[in-house]
Amino acid sequence: MSKLKLATVWLDGCSGCHMSFLDMDERLLELADLVDVVYSPLVDAKDYPEAVDIALIEGAVASVDDEKKIHKIRAHTKTLVAMGDCAITGNVPSMRNPIGPEAILNRAYVENASAQPQIPCVVVPKLLRTVRPIHEFVKVDVFLPGCPPSANTFHAALTALATSAPLDVAALTRFGA
């Protein structure tokens, strides 16, 4: 049996989900028998591959760039997993929603800047008005809540997905876990 192609993606999140993923420690070796990591902030692949079996998405959709990425990922992925609370609920990044991006950017780059106060407008992508969960943009196949989901949750969920075994997510984790 050829190995499954696994991608992990980092949108508007803190990377804590990726850290927790790495916390699987020696179990990563066991997982490596089942999957190949073809795209991830942890490996040096620049473009999202044509055909991915499982994609773990950390973070909410917060910018025009995130929005473009999530549509591309969906088009080239068999099983899309919303990994962690940011991807599922918006979580901490969504706390800016009642305030709006202008006020937030102003606070960070103008009011609190001592040298050359200016709002960045080149290279960095434009922020969306509100931070939204990924399932408001594309179809999500598996939701894995937690902030972050624990290493045990990752291990149980990925093993189930890689071997097509049944998966009871609510028994493993919850919002804020």
Next chain:
Amino acid sequence: MSENVEVKTLTIDGHEVSARRGQTILEVARENNISIPTLCHLDGLTDVGACRLCLVEIAGVSKLLPSCVTTVYEGMEVHTDSERLQKHRRTILELLFTERNHICSVCVANGHCELQSLAQSQGLTHVRLPYRNPDLSVDASHERFTLDHNRCILCTRCVRVCAEIEGAHVWDVMGRGINSLIISDLHENWGASSCTRCGKCVQVCPTGALFDKSKVGSEHPKYPDFLPYLNLMRESQ
């Protein structure tokens, strides 16, 4: 059988159970170890049937009825866990999550929250409805406690415990529908209100909406089980 007999026999999820006249379906279910999820109900407070999580099906009745305020009758056939009820309960929880800004990961009640644990026990892994993200305030004017409207689910346990048990009636509800808001006195700051500083409202709040300022991180378990004991002691006096 006559309507006036004191003991009623009914079935809950196929189990034959007996109850005293005037008991609610919820009371009888819990006496018989049949769990029905609740949020606004709390042992020791008057029931208001507000959260609708305890809805049950009754044979011959087309509407779903809240078990906390529906009394039993002879021959009643109650179902507490049908697929239809599970679907409604999940939707109610989803509506609660979208209505305010519930960010479990940074909440003082994380791990001790009834809304959070209900979401898990009802198998809710995401919310299908768009979040409203309302702009709500936090009242930290009280010397000991804080009210965070972002986490309030309007269960009115605080209103009831303050009025019924403490006898102060500092809390009440302002506005209507989605604009409802818990207020102290006539919408004063909590710190400037007639609050007696007893802290009962904090202990009965099912989420992190009311919390003790001395608690940090997510270490804020609540202990609402003092209520039935308090009532019992008062009755015996």
